[in-house]
Amino acid sequence: MNQPMNQNLQPKIKLNNGHLIPQLGLGVWKASLAETQQMVKEAIMNDYVLIDTAKQYGNEAAVGQGIQDGFKATGRKRDSIFLTTKIFNGDQGDYDKLRQAVNEQLKKLQTNYVDLLLLHWPVNDKYNESWRALEDIYKDGQAKAIGVCNFNVERMTDLLDHAKIKPAINQIEFNPLIHQPKIVKFCRENDIQLEAWSPLGNGRLLSNDVIKQIADEHQKSPAQVILRWEIQQGFIVLTKTTHPQRMKENAEIFDFTLSPDEMKQIDKLDQEKHSIWYDKFKWSGNPDGVDDYIGKPGAF
Template identity: 65%
Template sequence: MNQNMQPQIELNNGVKIPQLGLGVWKSTIEDAANAVHAALRNGYVLIDTAKQYGNEAGVGKGIQAAIKEDGINRDDIFLTTKIFNGDQGDYDHVRQAFEGQLKALQTDHVDLLLEHWPVDGKYNETWRAMEAILKDGQARAIGVSNFNNERLTDLMDHGTIIPAVNQIEFNPHIHQQKIVDFDRSHGIKLEAWSPLGSGTLLKDPVVNKIAEAHNKSAAQVELRWGLQHGMIELAKTIHEQRMKENMEIFDFELSADEMKEIDELDQEKHSLWYHDFQWNGNPDGIGDYVATPDKW
């Protein structure tokens, strides 16, 4: 699909974000570089990474390759990254650490900057630094990730800017409806990580029955389902053919009955590691290092 034809969602500050993007969680630096280059070459606009993933340098390399080899302009790319847990809390340290992220990404700004987790005792001061980053033009929009309603309320009570986005786990197996409803009531857009349920839904008989009816794959049906729920979706893959397949979801529509059938697959179960996360870190001590791709 042509970059200019992709569906976009307007954020609360007027910035527009593409509704489908590439995620690079668990990708090595080399794989991230190749995947980002391939994605941009195939019409993707939205690229999502994080310092936590340990591959920002690869994302920056992939972007530069697309600019130099394919004539893509930086302004045509919507780049998202996140403030690392271990950098949170101290205003000056957040600002300094983010400068390092920009250097790794080989850019002078990101289009969306997210606070990766609401780390206890630190997320409000982190947000204060992010508000300054926004005002200085180093980010076009700022938001949060993995925030529940309690912590998001606290952040808004202490901050001056309402987050533009909350990136949460969302797929047919987990809807987090209370968070979705709360965020939408405040004009905060929802972004789905793991929209394919880490692959666990690809063999679901309901999804496959609907996929067969539309002559589409299970993955395409799952992404279309999220799209029709108004989500911004981040599909992770390092395979160019799957990138192309994931992009081919704008030429069909699920019926109300089909949407309901998939809705009923909800189990409200997070990914295996999610419940192990502590709000001030996790049992493995995240906060002191950037996780390697096979770690988190």
């Protein structure tokens, strides 16, 4: 049975290839298989149509089944959702290996294409060859758009020097505690859309006095204020929750606006500190023990 679309979740952003992406979506990092399947189903039932996963998360199969469950519950079809997955670091650098890996990922997701395919990390000496494979995947229709994650200015510049197709998106860590202004400015100047992972800063800001005061003034939650701060800057935002009520709450951010002064107050919280584990990756792609994460849902 078809459900009426929630108008709050209608805003979309046009990528540099013309493809439209919803501005608010659901990420499934650190979710177990059972949690992932249920949260994806619940997300679709609550009109979330952007779903973001990755091979590294170990839960693509659960995402695929959750999507099918959501379709059964709502009557939706494949073209009504925007599905993103990512290339695992260990599959980078080898054209044939990467393409085979993507075929396997699509099988797990129960689809013959994704709307967005991203390089998960800029692995040294491998990302340009990996990008060549993504360009062909895009040309063959297995991905409607292609992009990257965690690229800084140096590596994005190098990629653009070698690429035939410009990345549509750079997915980066972005929240009031880390703004990454150099790469944000570079991407905007080069028509590369920005997408925020860890938009709530792993929950570290939910008890912040500045955020709480602004939230009280708007009769909103601290999480809603933070997400609104990112939305107003034009970011695509990926939230993560296993609770249906919080999914609904996270979506209720299009009925209020933060003032310029409130935006500046939140801007001042910047510390330019990455997540505690971020430097483990650096640019080598496979830090010690990272292979142990594959296939284990809940891994980063």
